[in-house]
Amino acid sequence: NAGVTQTPKFQVLKTGQSMTLQCAQDMNHEYMSWYRQDPGMGLRLIHYSVGAGITDQGEVPNGYNVSRSTTEDFPLRLLSAAPSQTSVYFCASSSGGREDTQYFGPGTRLTVL
Amino acid sequence: LAKTTQPISMDSYEGQEVNITCSHNNIATNDYITWYQQFPSQGPRFIIQGYKTKVTNEVASLFIPADRKSSTLSLPRVSLSDTAVYYCLVVIYNQGGKLIFGQGTELSVKP
Numbered sequence: 001n002a003g004v005t006q007t008p009k010f011q012v013l014k015t016g017q018s019m020t021l022q023c024a025q026d027m028n029h030e031y032m033s034w035y036r037q038d039p040g041m042g043l044r045l046i047h048y049s050v051g052a053g054i055t056d057q058g059e060v061p062n063g064y065n066v067s068r069s070t071t072e073d074f075p076l077r078l079l080s081a082a083p084s085q086t087s088v089y090f091c092a093s094s095s096g097g098r099e100d101t102q103y104f105g106p107g108t109r110l111t112v113l
Numbered sequence: 114l115a116k117t118t119q120p121i122s123m124d125s126y127e128g129q130e131v132n133i134t135c136s137h138n139n140i141a142t143n144d145y146i147t148w149y150q151q152f153p154s155q156g157p158r159f160i161i162q163g164y165k166t167k168v169t170n171e172v173a174s175l176f177i178p179a180d181r182k183s184s185t186l187s188l189p190r191v192s193l194s195d196t197a198v199y200y201c202l203v204v205i206y207n208q209g210g211k212l213i214f215g216q217g218t219e220l221s222v223k224p
Binding site for chain 1: 145149154155156157158159162200204211212213214215216217
């Protein structure tokens with residue numbers, strides 16, 4: 001049981017490039033989310049999903065796309081990278097319900113030049 | 114979603130009990146109070162969650178007064194490894210994935 005996995009761990013992009021951050025979970029969780037964390041700040045919600053085929057926007061969705069074709073995977077796409085998207089990105093999953101503990105992945109550190 | 118306010122930083126020494134208080138004045142009836150811990154270069158980790166009164170697990174205790182407008186995370190006998198950022202969150206029941214993080218409290222434990 002690997003929990004929540006994210007790839008890559010590190011990535012450097014040039015302005016205008018596109019890429020996909022991968023997130024997978026093997027706990028059969030319905031809920032999955034993407035957060036970004038800038039230096040010295042708390043996490044901010046980008047997009048989330050309450051099940052396969054269902055996604056919604058969080059606090060800071062601009063410049064990012066998501067899709068959820070399977071329960072296990074929730075990729076985050078940067079369409080045209082900008083320096084303001086330099087951050088650490090965390091993916092999380094949870095089963096919902098009363099306890100609704102979120103399990104976070106190890107993060108992807110992204111630098112946009 | 115209810116906004117939370119907690120101290121930016123706290124210092125402590127090994128072996129002491131640490132209490133971090135969080136205020137959440139506009140918490141709603143169905144909301145839960147949840148605390149996460151984050152070490153540098155890692156994702157946050159769930160510590161404890163509660164609705165009212167007191168909850169205790171192997172890591173911490175959570176005290177919530179009757180009006181639920183604040184809560185206190187209590188870490189008994191901290192060690193150097195408890196140095197981390199602690200986030201207080203108000204979570205809407207069954208709103209999985211919609212965590213709103215504040216700035217957190219940076220706890221520094223000294224020898």
